[in-house]
Amino acid sequence: MTVLHPFIEFGFMRRALVACVALSISATPLGVFLLLRRMSLVGDALSHAVLPGAAIGYLISGLSLVAMGTGGVIAGLSVALLSGAVSRYTPLREDASFAGFYLGSLALGVTLVSLRGSSIDLLHVLFGSLLAVDNAAVLLVSGIAVVSLMVLALIYRPLVIDAFDPGFLRAQNRWAAPLVHGIFLVLVVTNLVAGFQVLGTLMCVGLMMLPAAASRFWSHRLSGILVAAMSLALLASFSGLVASFYLSLPAGPAVVLCAAILFFISILLGPCGGIFRSHGFLSIRKE
Template identity: 65%
Template sequence: MLHVLFEPFFHYGFMRRALVACFALSLSTTPLGGFLLLRRMSLVGDALSHAILPGVATGYLLSGMSLISMGIGGFIAGVIVAVLSSWASSITQLKEDASFAGFYLGSLALGVTLVSLHGSSLDLLHLLFGSILAVDADAIHFIGAIASITFVSLALMYRALIIEAFDADFLRVNSSGFPRLIQTLFLALVVLNLVAGFQMLGTLMSVGLMMLPSVAARCWTISLPKMLVLATVISMFCSWCGLLWSFYTSLPSGPTIVLSASLVFFFSILLGPSGGIALLLRRRRRRY
Protein backbone atom coordinates (compact mmCIF):
# COMPACT_ATOMS: atom_id res chain seq x y z
CA MET A 1 0.00 0.00 0.00
CA LEU A 2 2.79 2.45 0.87
CA HIS A 3 4.43 1.62 -2.45
CA VAL A 4 1.23 2.57 -4.29
CA LEU A 5 0.84 5.83 -2.34
CA PHE A 6 4.40 7.13 -2.54
CA GLU A 7 6.18 5.46 -5.46
CA PRO A 8 5.00 7.90 -8.20
CA PHE A 9 6.31 10.90 -6.27
CA PHE A 10 9.68 9.26 -5.57
CA HIS A 11 10.37 8.19 -9.14
CA TYR A 12 8.86 10.94 -11.31
CA GLY A 13 9.92 14.58 -11.13
CA PHE A 14 6.77 15.88 -12.82
CA MET A 15 4.66 14.26 -10.09
CA ARG A 16 6.77 15.88 -7.35
CA ARG A 17 6.51 19.30 -9.01
CA ALA A 18 2.75 18.92 -9.39
CA LEU A 19 2.39 17.92 -5.73
CA VAL A 20 4.52 20.84 -4.49
CA ALA A 21 2.50 23.27 -6.63
CA CYS A 22 -0.78 21.83 -5.32
CA PHE A 23 0.37 22.08 -1.71
CA ALA A 24 1.46 25.71 -2.19
CA LEU A 25 -1.85 26.51 -3.86
CA SER A 26 -3.74 24.80 -1.02
CA LEU A 27 -1.99 26.96 1.57
CA SER A 28 -2.88 30.06 -0.43
CA THR A 29 -6.31 29.64 -1.98
CA THR A 30 -8.15 27.53 0.59
CA PRO A 31 -8.16 30.19 3.37
CA LEU A 32 -9.54 32.65 0.81
CA GLY A 33 -12.31 30.18 0.09
CA GLY A 34 -13.09 30.07 3.80
CA PHE A 35 -13.51 33.84 3.92
CA LEU A 36 -15.61 33.80 0.74
CA LEU A 37 -17.86 31.26 2.44
CA LEU A 38 -17.98 33.39 5.58
CA ARG A 39 -18.96 36.47 3.55
CA ARG A 40 -21.56 34.50 1.54
CA MET A 41 -19.63 35.18 -1.66
CA SER A 42 -18.94 31.60 -2.71
CA LEU A 43 -20.20 32.09 -6.26
CA VAL A 44 -18.15 35.27 -6.63
CA GLY A 45 -15.03 33.11 -6.68
CA ASP A 46 -16.52 31.07 -9.52
CA ALA A 47 -17.40 34.24 -11.42
CA LEU A 48 -13.90 35.66 -11.06
CA SER A 49 -12.31 32.38 -12.18
CA HIS A 50 -14.17 32.76 -15.48
CA ALA A 51 -13.51 36.49 -15.65
CA ILE A 52 -9.73 36.11 -15.91
CA LEU A 53 -9.96 34.20 -19.21
CA PRO A 54 -9.82 37.24 -21.58
CA GLY A 55 -6.68 38.52 -19.89
CA VAL A 56 -5.07 35.08 -19.95
CA ALA A 57 -6.01 34.69 -23.61
CA THR A 58 -4.61 38.12 -24.47
CA GLY A 59 -1.33 37.34 -22.72
CA TYR A 60 -1.16 34.03 -24.58
CA LEU A 61 -1.78 35.65 -27.97
CA LEU A 62 0.87 38.33 -27.34
CA SER A 63 3.62 36.21 -25.76
CA GLY A 64 2.70 32.55 -26.24
CA MET A 65 2.85 30.25 -23.23
CA SER A 66 4.50 32.89 -21.04
CA LEU A 67 3.29 32.41 -17.47
CA ILE A 68 4.13 35.99 -16.51
CA SER A 69 2.26 37.53 -19.47
CA MET A 70 -0.80 35.35 -19.00
CA GLY A 71 -0.72 35.95 -15.24
CA ILE A 72 -0.57 39.73 -15.60
CA GLY A 73 -3.33 39.68 -18.22
CA GLY A 74 -5.54 37.46 -16.09
CA PHE A 75 -5.03 39.60 -12.99
CA ILE A 76 -5.91 42.80 -14.86
CA ALA A 77 -9.03 41.23 -16.39
CA GLY A 78 -10.19 39.84 -13.04
CA VAL A 79 -9.69 43.14 -11.22
CA ILE A 80 -11.54 45.03 -13.97
CA VAL A 81 -14.53 42.68 -13.72
CA ALA A 82 -14.54 42.93 -9.90
CA VAL A 83 -14.37 46.74 -9.97
CA LEU A 84 -17.02 47.09 -12.69
CA SER A 85 -19.35 44.68 -10.89
CA SER A 86 -19.05 46.57 -7.60
CA TRP A 87 -19.51 49.89 -9.38
CA ALA A 88 -22.61 48.67 -11.24
CA SER A 89 -24.22 47.34 -8.06
CA SER A 90 -23.53 50.64 -6.25
CA ILE A 91 -25.18 52.90 -8.84
CA THR A 92 -28.05 50.65 -9.97
CA GLN A 93 -30.75 48.50 -8.39
CA LEU A 94 -28.83 45.32 -9.21
CA LYS A 95 -27.53 43.13 -6.42
CA GLU A 96 -23.81 42.38 -6.45
CA ASP A 97 -24.31 38.75 -7.49
CA ALA A 98 -26.40 39.81 -10.49
CA SER A 99 -23.83 42.32 -11.69
CA PHE A 100 -21.05 39.75 -11.24
CA ALA A 101 -23.04 37.26 -13.32
CA GLY A 102 -23.50 39.72 -16.15
CA PHE A 103 -19.88 40.79 -16.32
CA TYR A 104 -18.29 37.37 -15.88
CA LEU A 105 -20.45 35.76 -18.58
CA GLY A 106 -19.46 38.46 -21.03
CA SER A 107 -15.83 38.10 -19.99
CA LEU A 108 -15.90 34.32 -20.43
CA ALA A 109 -17.46 34.63 -23.89
CA LEU A 110 -14.85 37.22 -24.89
CA GLY A 111 -11.99 34.99 -23.74
CA VAL A 112 -13.27 31.93 -25.61
CA THR A 113 -13.76 34.05 -28.73
CA LEU A 114 -10.22 35.44 -28.59
CA VAL A 115 -8.67 31.98 -28.29
CA SER A 116 -10.95 30.53 -30.98
CA LEU A 117 -10.07 33.27 -33.45
CA HIS A 118 -6.30 33.18 -33.02
CA GLY A 119 -5.53 29.78 -31.47
CA SER A 120 -6.47 26.13 -31.70
CA SER A 121 -8.87 23.89 -29.82
CA LEU A 122 -5.88 22.47 -27.94
CA ASP A 123 -4.93 25.97 -26.76
CA LEU A 124 -8.49 26.55 -25.56
CA LEU A 125 -8.54 23.26 -23.64
CA HIS A 126 -5.21 24.10 -22.01
CA LEU A 127 -6.44 27.49 -20.81
CA LEU A 128 -9.82 26.17 -19.65
CA PHE A 129 -8.64 23.00 -17.90
CA GLY A 130 -4.94 23.57 -17.24
CA SER A 131 -2.05 21.12 -17.42
CA ILE A 132 -0.83 20.41 -13.91
CA LEU A 133 1.65 17.71 -14.90
CA ALA A 134 3.44 20.25 -17.13
CA VAL A 135 4.21 22.57 -14.21
CA ASP A 136 7.88 23.55 -14.26
CA ALA A 137 10.22 25.27 -11.79
CA ASP A 138 9.23 28.77 -12.98
CA ALA A 139 5.56 28.00 -12.37
CA ILE A 140 6.35 26.71 -8.87
CA HIS A 141 8.28 29.91 -8.08
CA PHE A 142 5.36 31.97 -9.42
CA ILE A 143 2.82 30.07 -7.31
CA GLY A 144 5.09 30.20 -4.27
CA ALA A 145 5.44 33.98 -4.55
CA ILE A 146 1.67 34.42 -4.77
CA ALA A 147 1.16 32.06 -1.83
CA SER A 148 3.62 34.07 0.28
CA ILE A 149 1.93 37.37 -0.61
CA THR A 150 -1.47 35.92 0.21
CA PHE A 151 -0.36 34.42 3.51
CA VAL A 152 1.16 37.70 4.74
CA SER A 153 -1.81 39.77 3.51
CA LEU A 154 -4.35 37.52 5.24
CA ALA A 155 -2.34 37.68 8.46
CA LEU A 156 -2.46 41.49 8.34
CA MET A 157 -6.16 41.68 7.37
CA TYR A 158 -7.42 38.74 9.45
CA ARG A 159 -9.25 40.71 12.15
CA ALA A 160 -10.59 43.27 9.69
CA LEU A 161 -11.96 40.53 7.41
CA ILE A 162 -13.75 38.87 10.33
CA ILE A 163 -15.26 42.13 11.58
CA GLU A 164 -16.26 43.18 8.06
CA ALA A 165 -17.95 39.81 7.51
CA PHE A 166 -19.95 39.83 10.76
CA ASP A 167 -20.48 43.53 11.43
CA ALA A 168 -19.75 45.69 8.40
CA ASP A 169 -21.81 48.56 9.88
CA PHE A 170 -19.35 48.81 12.77
CA LEU A 171 -16.47 49.40 10.36
CA ARG A 172 -18.47 51.89 8.30
CA VAL A 173 -19.27 53.96 11.38
CA ASN A 174 -15.78 53.88 12.89
CA SER A 175 -13.67 54.03 9.73
CA SER A 176 -15.09 55.68 6.64
CA GLY A 177 -14.11 53.89 3.44
CA PHE A 178 -12.19 51.15 5.23
CA PRO A 179 -14.69 48.33 4.46
CA ARG A 180 -14.51 49.14 0.75
CA LEU A 181 -10.71 49.06 0.88
CA ILE A 182 -10.72 45.70 2.69
CA GLN A 183 -13.15 44.23 0.17
CA THR A 184 -11.10 45.51 -2.77
CA LEU A 185 -7.86 44.08 -1.40
CA PHE A 186 -9.57 40.79 -0.60
CA LEU A 187 -11.01 40.45 -4.12
CA ALA A 188 -7.58 41.32 -5.54
CA LEU A 189 -6.10 38.42 -3.55
CA VAL A 190 -8.83 36.12 -4.85
CA VAL A 191 -8.06 37.11 -8.44
CA LEU A 192 -4.32 36.73 -7.85
CA ASN A 193 -4.77 33.18 -6.56
CA LEU A 194 -7.11 32.23 -9.39
CA VAL A 195 -4.40 33.42 -11.77
CA ALA A 196 -1.93 31.16 -9.95
CA GLY A 197 -4.34 28.24 -10.18
CA PHE A 198 -5.18 28.47 -13.87
CA GLN A 199 -1.78 27.06 -14.89
CA MET A 200 -2.61 23.83 -13.05
CA LEU A 201 -6.40 23.54 -13.04
CA GLY A 202 -7.43 25.95 -15.79
CA THR A 203 -9.71 28.94 -15.52
CA LEU A 204 -12.82 26.74 -15.19
CA MET A 205 -11.63 24.56 -12.31
CA SER A 206 -9.18 26.69 -10.33
CA VAL A 207 -12.02 27.75 -8.05
CA GLY A 208 -12.68 24.10 -7.13
CA LEU A 209 -9.62 23.84 -4.90
CA MET A 210 -10.56 27.19 -3.37
CA MET A 211 -14.16 26.49 -2.38
CA LEU A 212 -14.83 22.75 -2.04
CA PRO A 213 -12.42 22.06 0.87
CA SER A 214 -13.74 25.10 2.74
CA VAL A 215 -17.37 24.05 2.32
CA ALA A 216 -16.47 20.52 3.42
CA ALA A 217 -14.60 21.79 6.48
CA ARG A 218 -17.59 23.92 7.46
CA CYS A 219 -19.62 20.74 7.90
CA TRP A 220 -17.19 19.55 10.60
CA THR A 221 -16.60 22.67 12.71
CA ILE A 222 -18.05 26.11 13.42
CA SER A 223 -14.74 27.57 14.60
CA LEU A 224 -13.17 29.74 11.89
CA PRO A 225 -9.50 28.99 12.75
CA LYS A 226 -10.22 25.26 12.89
CA MET A 227 -12.19 25.46 9.66
CA LEU A 228 -9.32 27.18 7.83
CA VAL A 229 -6.78 24.63 9.04
CA LEU A 230 -9.05 21.67 8.28
CA ALA A 231 -9.87 23.06 4.82
CA THR A 232 -6.16 23.36 4.02
CA VAL A 233 -5.55 19.77 5.14
CA ILE A 234 -8.49 18.56 3.03
CA SER A 235 -7.17 20.47 0.02
CA MET A 236 -3.73 18.86 0.36
CA PHE A 237 -5.26 15.42 0.84
CA CYS A 238 -7.44 15.82 -2.26
CA SER A 239 -4.45 17.04 -4.27
CA TRP A 240 -2.50 13.92 -3.28
CA CYS A 241 -5.41 11.59 -4.04
CA GLY A 242 -6.24 13.33 -7.31
CA LEU A 243 -2.68 13.10 -8.60
CA LEU A 244 -2.49 9.39 -7.71
CA TRP A 245 -5.88 8.79 -9.31
CA SER A 246 -4.69 10.49 -12.46
CA PHE A 247 -1.36 8.62 -12.49
CA TYR A 248 -2.88 5.14 -12.22
CA THR A 249 -5.87 5.72 -14.52
CA SER A 250 -4.43 8.16 -17.11
CA LEU A 251 -7.28 10.59 -16.44
CA PRO A 252 -6.68 14.38 -16.56
CA SER A 253 -5.09 15.52 -13.30
CA GLY A 254 -7.02 18.76 -12.78
CA PRO A 255 -10.48 17.17 -12.95
CA THR A 256 -9.44 14.25 -10.73
CA ILE A 257 -8.20 16.66 -8.03
CA VAL A 258 -11.44 18.64 -8.10
CA LEU A 259 -13.47 15.43 -8.24
CA SER A 260 -11.62 14.15 -5.16
CA ALA A 261 -12.54 17.38 -3.37
CA SER A 262 -16.15 16.90 -4.51
CA LEU A 263 -16.24 13.41 -3.01
CA VAL A 264 -14.97 14.75 0.32
CA PHE A 265 -17.61 17.48 0.08
CA PHE A 266 -20.43 14.93 -0.39
CA PHE A 267 -19.06 12.81 2.46
CA SER A 268 -18.98 15.88 4.71
CA ILE A 269 -22.54 16.81 3.82
CA LEU A 270 -23.69 13.35 4.83
CA LEU A 271 -21.74 12.90 8.07
CA GLY A 272 -20.47 16.32 9.13
CA PRO A 273 -21.55 17.04 12.73
CA SER A 274 -21.68 20.83 12.33
CA GLY A 275 -23.50 21.35 9.04
CA GLY A 276 -24.37 18.04 7.48
CA ILE A 277 -27.38 15.78 7.35
CA ALA A 278 -26.28 14.12 10.59
CA LEU A 279 -26.85 17.42 12.43
CA LEU A 280 -30.34 17.73 10.94
CA LEU A 281 -31.24 14.20 12.00
CA ARG A 282 -30.05 14.82 15.57
CA ARG A 283 -32.15 17.98 15.81
CA ARG A 284 -35.24 16.14 14.61
CA ARG A 285 -34.69 13.38 17.17
CA ARG A 286 -34.52 15.96 19.96
CA ARG A 287 -37.84 17.45 18.85
CA TYR A 288 -39.60 14.12 19.02
Protein backbone atom coordinates in the same frame (compact mmCIF):
# COMPACT_ATOMS: atom_id res chain seq x y z
CA MET B 1 4.63 2.76 -0.35
CA THR B 2 2.45 2.53 -3.46
CA VAL B 3 0.79 5.91 -2.97
CA LEU B 4 4.17 7.66 -2.62
CA HIS B 5 5.82 5.88 -5.55
CA PRO B 6 4.69 8.38 -8.25
CA PHE B 7 6.11 11.33 -6.29
CA ILE B 8 9.38 9.58 -5.52
CA GLU B 9 9.88 8.34 -9.08
CA PHE B 10 8.69 11.23 -11.27
CA GLY B 11 9.64 14.89 -11.10
CA PHE B 12 6.48 16.07 -12.86
CA MET B 13 4.37 14.50 -10.11
CA ARG B 14 6.40 16.28 -7.44
CA ARG B 15 6.03 19.63 -9.20
CA ALA B 16 2.28 19.11 -9.56
CA LEU B 17 1.99 18.24 -5.86
CA VAL B 18 3.98 21.31 -4.77
CA ALA B 19 1.78 23.57 -6.94
CA CYS B 20 -1.38 22.04 -5.48
CA VAL B 21 -0.06 22.35 -1.92
CA ALA B 22 0.71 26.03 -2.48
CA LEU B 23 -2.80 26.63 -3.82
CA SER B 24 -4.35 24.66 -0.97
CA ILE B 25 -2.78 26.78 1.76
CA SER B 26 -3.36 30.16 0.08
CA ALA B 27 -6.52 29.96 -2.02
CA THR B 28 -8.67 27.81 0.29
CA PRO B 29 -8.70 30.28 3.24
CA LEU B 30 -9.89 32.93 0.80
CA GLY B 31 -12.69 30.57 -0.18
CA VAL B 32 -13.72 30.36 3.49
CA PHE B 33 -14.02 34.15 3.68
CA LEU B 34 -15.93 34.22 0.38
CA LEU B 35 -18.46 31.86 1.98
CA LEU B 36 -18.64 33.93 5.17
CA ARG B 37 -19.27 37.07 3.11
CA ARG B 38 -21.92 35.26 1.02
CA MET B 39 -19.79 35.73 -2.09
CA SER B 40 -19.20 32.10 -3.01
CA LEU B 41 -20.36 32.54 -6.60
CA VAL B 42 -18.16 35.62 -6.98
CA GLY B 43 -15.14 33.32 -6.94
CA ASP B 44 -16.56 31.39 -9.88
CA ALA B 45 -17.34 34.63 -11.71
CA LEU B 46 -13.84 36.00 -11.19
CA SER B 47 -12.24 32.74 -12.32
CA HIS B 48 -13.99 33.18 -15.67
CA ALA B 49 -13.27 36.89 -15.73
CA VAL B 50 -9.50 36.36 -15.89
CA LEU B 51 -9.85 34.51 -19.20
CA PRO B 52 -9.91 37.51 -21.61
CA GLY B 53 -6.77 39.01 -20.06
CA ALA B 54 -5.01 35.66 -20.13
CA ALA B 55 -6.12 35.18 -23.74
CA ILE B 56 -4.72 38.58 -24.75
CA GLY B 57 -1.44 37.68 -23.06
CA TYR B 58 -1.49 34.39 -24.94
CA LEU B 59 -2.09 36.14 -28.26
CA ILE B 60 0.84 38.49 -27.60
CA SER B 61 3.41 36.14 -26.09
CA GLY B 62 2.11 32.59 -26.46
CA LEU B 63 2.03 30.38 -23.36
CA SER B 64 4.00 32.90 -21.30
CA LEU B 65 3.35 32.82 -17.55
CA VAL B 66 4.17 36.49 -17.07
CA ALA B 67 2.03 37.77 -19.96
CA MET B 68 -0.96 35.53 -19.23
CA GLY B 69 -0.75 36.11 -15.49
CA THR B 70 -0.53 39.88 -15.84
CA GLY B 71 -3.43 39.94 -18.29
CA GLY B 72 -5.49 37.72 -16.03
CA VAL B 73 -4.97 39.94 -12.97
CA ILE B 74 -5.90 43.08 -14.93
CA ALA B 75 -9.01 41.47 -16.43
CA GLY B 76 -10.17 39.98 -13.12
CA LEU B 77 -9.76 43.22 -11.19
CA SER B 78 -11.47 45.17 -13.98
CA VAL B 79 -14.52 42.92 -13.84
CA ALA B 80 -14.61 43.12 -10.03
CA LEU B 81 -14.43 46.94 -10.06
CA LEU B 82 -16.94 47.32 -12.89
CA SER B 83 -19.40 44.93 -11.23
CA GLY B 84 -19.11 46.80 -7.95
CA ALA B 85 -19.65 50.15 -9.66
CA VAL B 86 -22.70 48.91 -11.58
CA SER B 87 -24.29 47.45 -8.45
CA ARG B 88 -23.61 50.67 -6.52
CA TYR B 89 -24.90 53.19 -9.07
CA THR B 90 -27.72 51.18 -10.69
CA PRO B 91 -30.64 49.11 -9.33
CA LEU B 92 -28.88 45.89 -10.48
CA ARG B 93 -27.71 43.68 -7.61
CA GLU B 94 -24.06 42.68 -7.32
CA ASP B 95 -24.64 38.98 -8.09
CA ALA B 96 -26.51 39.81 -11.29
CA SER B 97 -23.82 42.31 -12.25
CA PHE B 98 -21.07 39.74 -11.73
CA ALA B 99 -23.04 37.17 -13.75
CA GLY B 100 -23.38 39.52 -16.70
CA PHE B 101 -19.73 40.51 -16.74
CA TYR B 102 -18.30 37.02 -16.22
CA LEU B 103 -20.46 35.44 -18.94
CA GLY B 104 -19.34 38.10 -21.38
CA SER B 105 -15.72 37.66 -20.25
CA LEU B 106 -15.86 33.91 -20.70
CA ALA B 107 -17.25 34.19 -24.21
CA LEU B 108 -14.70 36.87 -25.15
CA GLY B 109 -11.80 34.87 -23.76
CA VAL B 110 -12.76 31.67 -25.60
CA THR B 111 -13.16 33.66 -28.81
CA LEU B 112 -9.75 35.30 -28.44
CA VAL B 113 -7.97 32.00 -27.78
CA SER B 114 -9.75 30.36 -30.74
CA LEU B 115 -8.63 33.14 -33.12
CA ARG B 116 -5.00 32.04 -32.94
CA GLY B 117 -4.76 28.81 -31.05
CA SER B 118 -5.83 25.24 -31.67
CA SER B 119 -8.37 23.23 -29.73
CA ILE B 120 -5.47 21.88 -27.64
CA ASP B 121 -4.47 25.41 -26.64
CA LEU B 122 -8.09 26.19 -25.72
CA LEU B 123 -8.30 23.06 -23.55
CA HIS B 124 -5.02 24.03 -21.88
CA VAL B 125 -6.41 27.46 -20.98
CA LEU B 126 -9.80 26.17 -19.82
CA PHE B 127 -8.73 23.03 -17.96
CA GLY B 128 -5.02 23.57 -17.32
CA SER B 129 -2.25 20.99 -17.60
CA LEU B 130 -1.31 20.12 -14.05
CA LEU B 131 1.21 17.43 -14.93
CA ALA B 132 3.01 19.81 -17.32
CA VAL B 133 3.73 22.39 -14.61
CA ASP B 134 7.36 23.50 -14.86
CA ASN B 135 9.71 25.05 -12.31
CA ALA B 136 8.77 28.61 -13.31
CA ALA B 137 5.07 27.92 -12.69
CA VAL B 138 5.83 26.27 -9.35
CA LEU B 139 7.89 29.30 -8.27
CA LEU B 140 5.13 31.68 -9.39
CA VAL B 141 2.38 29.81 -7.56
CA SER B 142 4.53 29.39 -4.44
CA GLY B 143 5.46 33.07 -4.44
CA ILE B 144 1.82 34.11 -4.75
CA ALA B 145 0.94 31.73 -1.90
CA VAL B 146 3.57 33.24 0.41
CA VAL B 147 2.54 36.83 -0.35
CA SER B 148 -1.16 35.97 -0.01
CA LEU B 149 -0.68 34.41 3.42
CA MET B 150 1.32 37.42 4.62
CA VAL B 151 -1.29 39.92 3.38
CA LEU B 152 -4.13 37.79 4.76
CA ALA B 153 -2.44 37.75 8.16
CA LEU B 154 -2.23 41.57 8.07
CA ILE B 155 -5.91 42.09 7.25
CA TYR B 156 -7.22 39.04 9.13
CA ARG B 157 -8.81 40.88 12.05
CA PRO B 158 -10.69 43.58 10.05
CA LEU B 159 -11.63 40.93 7.48
CA VAL B 160 -13.26 38.79 10.17
CA ILE B 161 -15.07 41.82 11.60
CA ASP B 162 -16.28 42.81 8.14
CA ALA B 163 -17.57 39.29 7.52
CA PHE B 164 -19.60 39.09 10.75
CA ASP B 165 -20.43 42.73 11.55
CA PRO B 166 -19.65 45.11 8.67
CA GLY B 167 -21.58 47.93 10.35
CA PHE B 168 -19.21 47.90 13.34
CA LEU B 169 -16.16 48.14 11.07
CA ARG B 170 -17.67 51.09 9.20
CA ALA B 171 -18.46 52.80 12.50
CA GLN B 172 -14.85 52.45 13.62
CA ASN B 173 -13.36 53.69 10.35
CA ARG B 174 -15.37 54.63 7.27
CA TRP B 175 -12.45 53.77 4.95
CA ALA B 176 -11.54 50.46 6.55
CA ALA B 177 -14.36 48.39 5.05
CA PRO B 178 -13.84 49.36 1.37
CA LEU B 179 -10.04 49.09 1.77
CA VAL B 180 -10.24 45.61 3.27
CA HIS B 181 -12.77 44.56 0.64
CA GLY B 182 -10.52 45.83 -2.13
CA ILE B 183 -7.43 44.07 -0.79
CA PHE B 184 -9.46 40.89 -0.35
CA LEU B 185 -10.64 40.98 -3.98
CA VAL B 186 -7.05 41.51 -5.14
CA LEU B 187 -6.00 38.41 -3.19
CA VAL B 188 -8.86 36.38 -4.67
CA VAL B 189 -8.04 37.41 -8.24
CA THR B 190 -4.31 36.83 -7.76
CA ASN B 191 -4.88 33.33 -6.38
CA LEU B 192 -7.30 32.53 -9.18
CA VAL B 193 -4.62 33.58 -11.66
CA ALA B 194 -2.15 31.29 -9.86
CA GLY B 195 -4.71 28.49 -10.01
CA PHE B 196 -5.37 29.24 -13.66
CA GLN B 197 -1.71 28.52 -14.42
CA VAL B 198 -2.13 25.06 -12.92
CA LEU B 199 -5.77 23.95 -13.16
CA GLY B 200 -7.21 26.22 -15.86
CA THR B 201 -9.97 28.79 -15.56
CA LEU B 202 -12.79 26.26 -15.18
CA MET B 203 -11.13 24.09 -12.53
CA CYS B 204 -9.13 26.51 -10.36
CA VAL B 205 -12.13 27.75 -8.40
CA GLY B 206 -12.93 24.15 -7.39
CA LEU B 207 -9.87 23.87 -5.15
CA MET B 208 -10.73 27.25 -3.63
CA MET B 209 -14.42 26.72 -2.85
CA LEU B 210 -15.11 22.98 -2.39
CA PRO B 211 -12.82 22.40 0.64
CA ALA B 212 -13.99 25.73 2.08
CA ALA B 213 -17.63 24.64 1.85
CA ALA B 214 -16.84 21.19 3.25
CA SER B 215 -14.95 22.62 6.22
CA ARG B 216 -18.14 24.15 7.63
CA PHE B 217 -19.20 20.60 8.61
CA TRP B 218 -16.03 19.94 10.65
CA SER B 219 -15.82 22.88 13.06
CA HIS B 220 -17.88 25.70 14.55
CA ARG B 221 -14.87 27.96 15.16
CA LEU B 222 -13.32 30.05 12.39
CA SER B 223 -9.81 28.85 13.21
CA GLY B 224 -10.98 25.24 13.02
CA ILE B 225 -12.81 25.90 9.74
CA LEU B 226 -9.66 27.37 8.19
CA VAL B 227 -7.52 24.43 9.31
CA ALA B 228 -10.13 21.94 8.11
CA ALA B 229 -10.41 23.68 4.73
CA MET B 230 -6.66 23.58 4.11
CA SER B 231 -6.45 19.96 5.31
CA LEU B 232 -9.26 18.87 3.00
CA ALA B 233 -7.64 20.72 0.08
CA LEU B 234 -4.31 19.02 0.75
CA LEU B 235 -6.02 15.63 0.96
CA ALA B 236 -7.90 16.27 -2.29
CA SER B 237 -4.70 17.33 -4.03
CA PHE B 238 -2.75 14.26 -2.94
CA SER B 239 -5.52 11.74 -3.59
CA GLY B 240 -6.43 13.35 -6.92
CA LEU B 241 -2.86 13.15 -8.20
CA VAL B 242 -2.53 9.53 -7.05
CA ALA B 243 -5.84 8.65 -8.74
CA SER B 244 -4.79 10.39 -11.95
CA PHE B 245 -1.53 8.42 -12.03
CA TYR B 246 -2.96 4.95 -11.40
CA LEU B 247 -6.32 5.36 -13.17
CA SER B 248 -5.04 7.42 -16.14
CA LEU B 249 -7.35 10.34 -15.36
CA PRO B 250 -6.75 14.01 -16.24
CA ALA B 251 -4.91 15.38 -13.21
CA GLY B 252 -6.68 18.73 -12.69
CA PRO B 253 -10.24 17.38 -12.90
CA ALA B 254 -9.21 14.42 -10.72
CA VAL B 255 -8.06 16.79 -7.95
CA VAL B 256 -11.29 18.81 -8.11
CA LEU B 257 -13.35 15.60 -8.27
CA CYS B 258 -11.68 14.36 -5.08
CA ALA B 259 -12.48 17.71 -3.47
CA ALA B 260 -16.11 17.25 -4.53
CA ILE B 261 -16.17 13.73 -3.04
CA LEU B 262 -14.81 15.08 0.25
CA PHE B 263 -17.49 17.77 0.12
CA PHE B 264 -20.28 15.18 -0.18
CA ILE B 265 -18.72 13.04 2.56
CA SER B 266 -18.65 16.12 4.80
CA ILE B 267 -22.32 16.80 4.08
CA LEU B 268 -23.18 13.26 5.14
CA LEU B 269 -20.74 12.56 7.98
CA GLY B 270 -19.49 15.94 9.22
CA PRO B 271 -19.80 16.28 13.01
CA CYS B 272 -21.05 19.87 12.75
CA GLY B 273 -24.33 19.63 10.90
CA GLY B 274 -23.76 16.55 8.75
CA ILE B 275 -26.98 14.82 7.68
CA PHE B 276 -26.30 11.52 9.45
CA ARG B 277 -24.96 13.16 12.60
CA SER B 278 -27.68 15.79 12.93
CA HIS B 279 -30.47 13.24 12.45
CA GLY B 280 -28.89 10.73 14.81
CA PHE B 281 -28.30 8.02 12.20
CA LEU B 282 -24.81 7.37 13.55
CA SER B 283 -25.56 7.86 17.22
CA ILE B 284 -25.45 4.90 19.57
CA ARG B 285 -28.52 4.65 21.70
CA LYS B 286 -27.97 3.68 25.30
CA GLU B 287 -30.43 1.26 26.75
